[in-house]
Structures are given as structure tokens and as C-alpha cells.
Amino acid sequence: MRFIRKKNMQKTEELLYKPQFHWMYTIKHLVYSLPFFLILLILWVATKEHAAFVENMAEYIGISSAIKHVFLAALIVVLLVFIWRVFLYLNTEYGVTNKRLIMKRGILCVVVTEIPTDRIESIYIFQGILGRFFRYGTVCISGVGGRMPVFHMVCRPYALRRKIGDIIEKNKLVTVVHGDLPKTTPVIKPEPVVEEHPDYRYGTFVRVMPDS
DSSP states (O other), X not given: OHHHHHHTOOTXXXXXXXXXXXXXXXXXXXXXXXXXXHXXXXXXXXXXXXXXXXXXXXXXXXXXXXXXXXXXXXXXXHHHHHHHHHHXXXXXXXXXXXXXXXXXXXXXXXXXXXXXXXXEEEEEXXXXXXXXXXXXXXXXXXXXXXXXXXXXXXXXHHHHHHHHHHHHHHHHHOOOOOSOOOOOOOOOOOOOOOOOOTTEETTEEOXXXXXX
């Protein structure tokens, strides 16, 4: 977490959770390419075995040589992709702080994606067959701006979702007031008005005699 700690952490920010990039990312393409290599290997062995029982041996030898070259070329490509994915695996960092989510990927061209926790609308998890077996998945974050940052092939995706949810709920309970409190003018209640009785004058009872 050198990149996130040195270049993206603020003074009042605290790293609360470090999602781990799953090691399956480095060999996932190897697993998916195994059926292709298996078919090429079967064809290669089959052409070599049948070449001794046919008259046109040169044709089978040519086919076998072509399959061999395709097999070796595909193997070299897969190994190069494997090396590149190892470097990407070592240079990918995920972080969850008390204010935002941070995703850093790349070797030569570094891509840093972040989203504040108060702008998160929903969380999506995508998990395939291998993901359920090896306990990894892709966590997508839907924000207010419409973009969807991704924690790609992260370990324990459901634990990450729970942690993000806990941070959001905790931040909702914290109320920060910037500046002084607004001044309120006191409300003065008006005194009740008592209507004077016509037979009272300054607190003295006066009896009015009728005219004779």
C-alpha cells in the first residue's frame, strides 16, 4: 500500500480496510486456455501416430509440424501474458478509508480511481464459477456521477461489501457543524390584554345612578 499511503492519504484520513487482489488473476488466462492446448496436443500426437501407417507421409508430417508451431507460438503468448499479469498483480492496490474508496492499477501508465463514501448509491458483486470456488469476485460501485469503479478480482468480496456498508452507516451518524451556530432571536410573547369593565375606573368600583 505504498502508493495509497504516500500520495493519496489526507491528514484526517484513516485507512480502515485493505482489500487483497486475488492471486487467481495471474493464472486465470492459463486455466481458460487449457482446453485449447489440450486439443492441439491431441491433434499433434494423433498426426504423429498416423503418419507411419499412410502412404502420403509428407502431408501428415507437414500437418504435425504446423500444429507444433501453433502450439509453441500459443504457449509463448500465454507465458508473456502471464509475466505481464504478475507485474500488474504486484502493482495493484486497493484501499478503503473513512472518506473514500481508492483503486490504483498500472505499471507504466498508472490509473487511480476513487469515489467518496457519501456519493455511493449501490454495490454490485459479480462472481463466476471459479470465483465461488476460490472465493474471489468483482465488486462494482455505483456512484452519483454515473461511473462505476471496480474492485477487480478481490478476495472475499462479500466482506468488502459489508465493510463499505458499515463505513457508510457510521458516517451518517456523524454530524459536523462548520462555523458558529446560527443566532436565534428570542421570541417575546405578548402580554394578555384585559378589557376594562365599563363600571370600573382605575380599580375603584363606581356605581352609576340612573337619571331621575
